[in-house]
Each structure stands twice: as structure tokens, then as C-alpha cells.
Amino acid sequence: MTEMMLKVEDLHARYGAVEVLRGLGFEVPDRSVVVILGANGAGKTTTLRALCNMCTTSGSILLEGEDISRAKTADIVRRGVAHVPQGRGTFPELSVMDNLRIGAYIRRDKEVNADIGRWFEIFPRLEERRDQLAGSLSGGEQQMLAVARALMCRPRLLLLDEPSLGLAPLIIEDLFERFIQLNKETGLTMLLVEQNANLALDMADYAYVIESGEIALHGPADQLKNDPAVQEAYLGA
Amino acid sequence: MEWQWDVLPQFAFNGLREGAVFAAVALALVLIFKATTLINFATGELAMLGAFLMYILNVEQGMWLWLSIVLAMLISAGIGAAVERALVRPFDPDDHLPVVLITLGLFLIVNAVAGDIWDYQLRPVNEPFGTFPSWAPSSQELKEVADGSISCVKVSSGNFVEATAGAADATTCELAGRTYWTILNANVDYRTLGTWVTLAVALAALFMVLGRTKAGLAFRAVSSSAESARLVGVNTGRTLGFGWALASVFGTLGAALVAPSLNGVNPNMMQFILIYALAGAALGGLDSLGGAIIGGIVVGLIKGVVVSWFFVQVMGWAFFSILQLATAFMLILVVLLFRPSGLFGTRRIERV
Numbered sequence: 001m002t003e004m005m006l007k008v009e010d011l012h013a014r015y016g017a018v019e020v021l022r023g024l025g026f027e028v029p030d031r032s033v034v035v036i037l038g039a040n041g042a043g044k045t046t047t048l049r050a051l052c053n054m055c056t057t058s059g060s061i062l063l064e065g066e067d068i069s070r071a072k073t074a075d076i077v078r079r080g081v082a083h084v085p086q087g088r089g090t091f092p093e094l095s096v097m098d099n100l101r102i103g104a105y106i107r108r109d110k111e112v113n114a115d116i117g118r119w120f121e122i123f124p125r126l127e128e129r130r131d132q133l134a135g136s137l138s139g140g141e142q143q144m145l146a147v148a149r150a151l152m153c154r155p156r157l158l159l160l161d162e163p164s165l166g167l168a169p170l171i172i173e174d175l176f177e178r179f180i181q182l183n184k185e186t187g188l189t190m191l192l193v194e195q196n197a198n199l200a201l202d203m204a205d206y207a208y209v210i211e212s213g214e215i216a217l218h219g220p221a222d223q224l225k226n227d228p229a230v231q232e233a234y235l236g237a
Numbered sequence: 238m239e240w241q242w243d244v245l246p247q248f249a250f251n252g253l254r255e256g257a258v259f260a261a262v263a264l265a266l267v268l269i270f271k272a273t274t275l276i277n278f279a280t281g282e283l284a285m286l287g288a289f290l291m292y293i294l295n296v297e298q299g300m301w302l303w304l305s306i307v308l309a310m311l312i313s314a315g316i317g318a319a320v321e322r323a324l325v326r327p328f329d330p331d332d333h334l335p336v337v338l339i340t341l342g343l344f345l346i347v348n349a350v351a352g353d354i355w356d357y358q359l360r361p362v363n364e365p366f367g368t369f370p371s372w373a374p375s376s377q378e379l380k381e382v383a384d385g386s387i388s389c390v391k392v393s394s395g396n397f398v399e400a401t402a403g404a405a406d407a408t409t410c411e412l413a414g415r416t417y418w419t420i421l422n423a424n425v426d427y428r429t430l431g432t433w434v435t436l437a438v439a440l441a442a443l444f445m446v447l448g449r450t451k452a453g454l455a456f457r458a459v460s461s462s463a464e465s466a467r468l469v470g471v472n473t474g475r476t477l478g479f480g481w482a483l484a485s486v487f488g489t490l491g492a493a494l495v496a497p498s499l500n501g502v503n504p505n506m507m508q509f510i511l512i513y514a515l516a517g518a519a520l521g522g523l524d525s526l527g528g529a530i531i532g533g534i535v536v537g538l539i540k541g542v543v544v545s546w547f548f549v550q551v552m553g554w555a556f557f558s559i560l561q562l563a564t565a566f567m568l569i570l571v572v573l574l575f576r577p578s579g580l581f582g583t584r585r586i587e588r589v
Contacts, residue, residue, distance in 0.1 A: 052468065054464070054467075073468065074470045074472050074473075075470075077467075077468060077469060077470035083468045085464070085468060089462070089464070089465040090465065091457075091462055091465055091466075093460070094457055094458060094461055098454060101454055102454050102455065102458045102466070102469055102471070103469050105451070105455060105469050105470050106470035149469070150469075152469075
């Protein structure tokens with residue numbers, strides 16, 4: 001049996017009186033890419049927010065066997081979970097360099113600058129704009145910055161909330177290729193939430209479909225891609 | 238109406254000196270507002286407490302004045318952080334009303350407790366910039382070099398008497414019992430220069446801390462987006478405490494620098510200054526540190542040049558000297574009405 005990076009059972013989440021997640025359960029094996037598909041309002045974003053304890057939740061969230069459902073957001077990050085939220089989560093009033101530096105906030109080692117250099121190699125546009133304020137970058141550049149910033153904390157699990165949102169198709173493809181590359185080269189585990197099912201299913205090993213806060217369907221990504229229900233609902237077939 | 242150009246520089250320099258103090262207190266307001274979008278109405282009273290700490294250490298305990306000021310700033314930092322931890326953090330950061338009410342309550346409590354301990358009377362403090370430093374060239378030399386528009390007269394240090402505007406001769410100098418430069422026929426005393434230099438040094442230190450240290454980076458990150466900051470592992474509560482500590486440092490510095498001009502410390506000493514500082518912070522945009530500094534200085538200039546010089550001296554409307562504070566309120570009103578983000582503030586545009 002493969003090692004589980006993340007195992008979620010009976011996850012409930014609510015905003016005030018509104019229950020958004022109703023007993024969600026899913027698993028993310030180590031070194032894999034898992035995608036959660038769903039329509040607007042299905043609870044995709046809330047799922048990721050719940051993992052980082054950014055909303056009121058109940059249920060169990062095991063990160064490598066340890067329950068993190070009661071841990072503080074900052075401590076969950078310290079345990080190796082990086083979250084690229086919807087809307088990118090960069091710091092618009094900070095320069096690109098400062099955004100990357102703050103990404104390494106939890107680290108105490110001396111390799112931070114070496115890592116920044118590494119992400120500049122992968123995302124050369126960021127190096128060109130290193131002293132610009134993040135708020136002045138284009139959408140694609142901001143998404144790259146958000147990912148690079150998240151990777152600066154050397155996570156073991158990367159949570160990506162609709163990275164394709166608001167980006168041009170070519171840029172999305174380029175971005176997803178870099179995700180695949182990252183996963184293949186470094187073995188970084190990724191949990192991705194997407195509406196862009198085509199690309200997400202190409203990239204993922206395993207997929208879940210959520211509807212109204214519950215898992216409606218799940219299976220290996222290639223299998224789901226050929227599922228008539230999924231094709232109709234998400235692939236426009 | 239008679240334009241009294243000859244005394245204008247004096248009013249301008251006085252305004253700039255007061256402006257430096259307003260800038261320090263405005264900075265204290267903005268440091269907290271930036272991170273929490275809260276106006277801390279207790280800023281002035283916490284600063285007053287800092288000035289009393291300086292008074293106790295220096296006047297009562299006989300500690301070296303500058304060491305007392307620095308120690309008072311450090312203790313105030315601790316008090317500021319403690320206030321944040323005990324009275325601000327327990328509340329929902331998105332609900333501002335309770336916390337604003339708490340800072341108002343704190344204002345009243347600190348003032349009343351200070352009044353009970355020290356009475357509402359002036360307690361004279363020592364002048365930090367009164368005398369020539371021993372390493373400076375003697376006054377005679379300076380006078381020969383300058384010869385004319387800039388001259389310097391050295392007199393023995395003593396108790397400060399506010400030098401009257403425009404009377405830049407040796408007699409006033411003796412009367413004031415202080416050393417000053419005469420520039421453009423105005424007395425720029427060591428207190429004015431010292432206040433500027435001290436503030437400049439403190440600002441340089443602040444921007445070093447914010448720009449070069451990890452805690453400073455975290456503070457800027459939390460100010461930019463608290464949620465994103467949590468997502469990179471920043472402990473936002475502790476970072477806000479750090480912001481309160483920095484704010485208290487600057488409030489105390491402002492209070493310590495202004496105390497000699499007020500002829501001493503007193504529990505009510507910061508109340509008017511807080512209003513001017515609020516006007517300065519609003520003018521600067523409330524969330525801009527540079528804006529707070531410029532705003533504070535501009536308010537000082539408005540008070541010195543527009544109110545004291547133009548309205549009172551030139552127009553001869555003596556009643557304006559009691560309307561000074563109202564002018565500050567007017568300024569706050571005008572800024573909030575016509576340019577809510579001030580001169581340098583971020584205009585919030587959000588995508589929904």
C-alpha cells in the first residue's frame with residue numbers, strides 16, 4: 001500500500017449557519033497529484049481552506065498519519081503544507097523578492113537565496129520583475145509568483161486553488177506543464193482544485209468530483225476522463 | 238493688513254519642530270492602522286506614560302537623560318505589545334467597534350490613573366538639546382565663519398524660555414538662556430535641530446527594521462494581507478504585537494521630545510498633540526508610513542504658518558490662536574470628505 005500524505009475523513013465545514021462540506025472523505029497518496037473537480041459552489045475552495053483550518057470544521061484530517069484538524073494555520077504550514085489560495089494570495093504591496101522571502105518565513109536554513117535563484121530559473125519572468133511590486137504583475141506572473149512563493153517553504157504537500165482562473169489558455173498550459181515537471185522531478189505531492197477539468201485530469205493521477213459538499217464520484221484520472229457523466233458535466237463532450 | 242515677512246521663517250521653523258513631533262505620533266497611529274485598520278485612540282496616553290517613564294528615570298532616579306529616553310521607549314514597547322495581547326487580540330479582528338471602544342476606554346483609564354499618581358500638574362523635565370556638545374567648535378569661531386545671515390551665539394545653558402519670534406539678537410539669546418542658530422532672521426535653536434535629527438535617526442532605524450529584518454518583513458506582509466501571511470506560516474497575532482510595540486516606541490519618542498516645549502510632563506500633555514497627529518495621519522493616508530511623516534510635518538507647518546502667522550500675526554485675528562485645534566479638525570474633515578485615502582494612502586479597489 002502506498003504511503004498516504006493526506007487522509008481526510010468525514011470532513012464537515014460551515015460558514016455561520018451554512019454547511020458547505022457534508023462529510024467529505026478523500027486520500028492523497030505520497031508523491032501523487034490528486035484533483036478535486038466540481039462546479040461553482042460545490043465546496044472546492046472550502047475543502048482546501050478546511051485543510052488549513054481557515055474555517056470552522058469537524059472531522060479528521062491526517063497529514064502523514066497525524067491529526068492536524070485542530071492545529072493553527074501557521075503551524076500547519078510549518079508541517080509542510082503550502083497553500084496557493086484562490087485569488088493567488090500574493091502580497092500586492094510587497095516586491096517580488098520580498099514575496100519570495102516571506103514565503104521562506106518558516107525556514108531557518110541558509111539556502112533561501114539559492115532557492116530563490118532556482119525559482120527564478122524556472123520562472124525567468126519573475127527575475128526580470130524582482131523589484132516590482134507584486135500588485136503590478138500580470139495575472140499569469142502573479143500566479144507564477146504565488147506558486148514560487150508557496151514552494152519557498154519547501155512543502156511536502158502543495159494545495160492549489162484553481163490556478164487556471166483568469167489566465168489565458170496558453171499560459172494555463174505552460175503553468176500546468178511546470179506543475180507536472182515539479183511533481184516528476186521533486187516528487188512534490190499536489191492537491192489541486194479545478195474547474196478546468198480537461199487539463200487537470202491530464203495532469204492528475206486520481207480525481208474526485210464533489211457536488212454540494214459531498215463526493216459524487218472518484219477514480220483514477222484517466223478512467224474518470226472517459227466517464228460519460230464527467231464528460232457531460234465537466235468536459236463539454 | 239501688513240505682511241510680516243520678516244517673522245515668517247520663525248513661524249515656519251516652529252511649525253516644523255512641532256510637525257516633527259506630530260509626525261512621530263502620526264507614525265504611531267499609522268503603524269497600528271496599517272496592520273489592523275484600527276485607530277488606536279490610546280496612542281497619546283501610552284506616549285504620555287512613556288514620557289513619565291523618562292521623567293521618573295531621569296529626574297527622579299538621576300539616570301542619564303538619553304539613556305532614560307531609550308529605556309522609556311523600550312519599556313513602552315513592552316507595554317504596547319502587552320496591551321495588544323491582553324485587550325486587542327481576544328477580539329475578532331474584522332469587527333472594529335469593540336476594539337475602538339477599548340482603545341477609547343484605555344485612553345480614559347490611563348489618563349485617570351496617571352492623574353491619580355502624578356496629579357494634573359506640570360513636572361519640569363530636562364532639556365535634551367540645551368547646550369553645545371563639547372566636541373562642537375566654539376561659538377566665536379562659528380560666528381566668524383558665517384559672518385552675516387548665519388551666525389551663532391553661545392550662551393550658558395539654563396531653563397528654557399520660549400524665544401520670541403523674530404527677535405534674533407544676543408539679548409533674546411541671553412534671555413532664552415539657550416543656544417541657537419540664526420537663519421533667515423529666525424532662531425533655530427538646538428531643540429529644533431535636535432528634534433529633527435533624533436526623528437530622522439529613529440526613522441532610519443524604523444525603515445531598517447521594516448526593510449531588512451524578518452520581523453519587519455512579516456509586519457509588512459501582515460499589513461498587506463493577513464490571510465496570506467498566515468498561509469506562509471506567519472504568526473499574525475505576534476506580528477501585530479510587534480506593530481504595537483513599534484508604535485509605542487514612536488509615541489514615546491514624540492512625547493519625550495515635546496515635553497521640554499510643554500515645560501514638563503503632565504497627564505494631559507498628549508491630548509491636543511493626538512488630534513494634530515490624527516490630522517497628519519489622515520492627510521498622509523492612514524496606511525502610509527511616509528505619508529504619516531509628511532502629513533505630520535505639514536500639519537505642523539499649517540499650524541505655524543497658516544494659523545499662527547497668517548491668521549493671527551498678519552490678519553490680526555487673535556481668536557484664531559484658540560481655534561488652532563479646530564483647524565486640525567477641519568483638516569481631518571476636509572481630507573476625509575474629498576480624498577479619503579489621503580495624499581499617499583492606498584485606494585482600496587477590490588474585485589468581487
